[in-house]
Amino acid sequence: MQQIIYFFIKNKNFLLFALLFLISFILTLESHSYHNSKLISSTNFFSAKVYSVTSNITEYFDLKEQNKILLEQNSSLLKYQANTNTPISQIPLDSLLSKNFEFTGARVINNVYNKTNNHITIDKGQNDTIEPDMGVITSKGIVGIINKTSGKYARIQSLLNTKSQINAQLKKSKHFGFLTWNTQNPHIVQLTEIPKLAPIAIGDTIITGGNSAIFPKGILVGRVANYTLENNDSYTVDVRLFNDMTNLSHVFIIKNKNKQEIIQLQFSDDAE
């Protein structure tokens, strides 16, 4: 017994190191698994508070750019109004979207895009009925999917995350594939598994596919910048995003009112 205690005292530094290293390693593994890091995330009270204070200050440096984005959005809405004769207050954000979707605006308080698994923190959370697995867009295009919420804050798994797989399709031919990111460039994501038969050309528009309950069909993603044939049966397409992911300030969160129904249907299919 005495020797065991002596052993512990003699090696206490190494044992403490081993224990703490193990803890951090487990936290790391958890953050790399699919539904990730429930323990350590920037939606906790302390870090989210610090981020919202700093973003309150840094917001001012970006006002000019954000004004321009608002102006563009306004002009496209006005154009829509002029062409359809519907009062603007009665239409949703985009004509393509059905009435099953609701939009909530939120402010980005922290945006990371230089790592391989990037997250964005916003200042709306459970108190504003934000839940995990809701889609996030800006007026220009898609941003990512909510993957963790706290009372006042939520975290988005950005498009620029090697774990993201979002359904998207070619606008002109309906061939669909999955959006992934190869970590090279924050302005370009990859659309994989586009069939070889698809008529594809540089400059084609990519939109969301609507095959999931998260994004409605027709949200803009980007333009085809380049494409290569993989394994002789499918294309991998480089898509230049319409959104500037390095400069996000305000985003919209999409709520699908029929989500529960869709999920229940999908699960009942699996069971049979």
Added chain:
Amino acid sequence: MQNNQIILNIIRFVVLMLLQVIVLNHINFLGYVNPYAYLIFILLFPFDASKTLLIFLSFLLGLSIDLFSDSGGVHAAACVLVGFLRPGILKFSFGVSYEYNAVKLNKVTFKERVLYITLMVFIHHFVLFGLEIFSLSHIVLILKSTLFSGIFSVLLILCILLLFNTKEN
């Protein structure tokens, strides 16, 4: 440790952590290169203080950076490792004089100081990026990030140490 040293280290901990998460994590030089200057806390932690305490504080420092950057436990792991390895690296960089507790970081030769900082920074960065990217197929990216961020961090740490080199330690 004396009282004023304890206060100094607490202030250093908080200031470096906030500097890291508010400013340095958003530099993105060339798109992905960020310096990690919070290592200064571990580098400057009194050489004669308890090693157990250093390991524990390194863990806390790393974990608080992780809390801000949604990275699981990668900073904590890297910090704990350099905290644990520090006595060995000190001995390697400063030779025997370290064993007599006679070393002060602003008194050693420039070469020894750069050696000590470089070793600590590169070990820390390699573990950090290795765990963060966590895939053998991206080994080139890990090495590239380690190299570029490492050089950036070493330069920044040297500059900060020169600036605040009046009478501490």
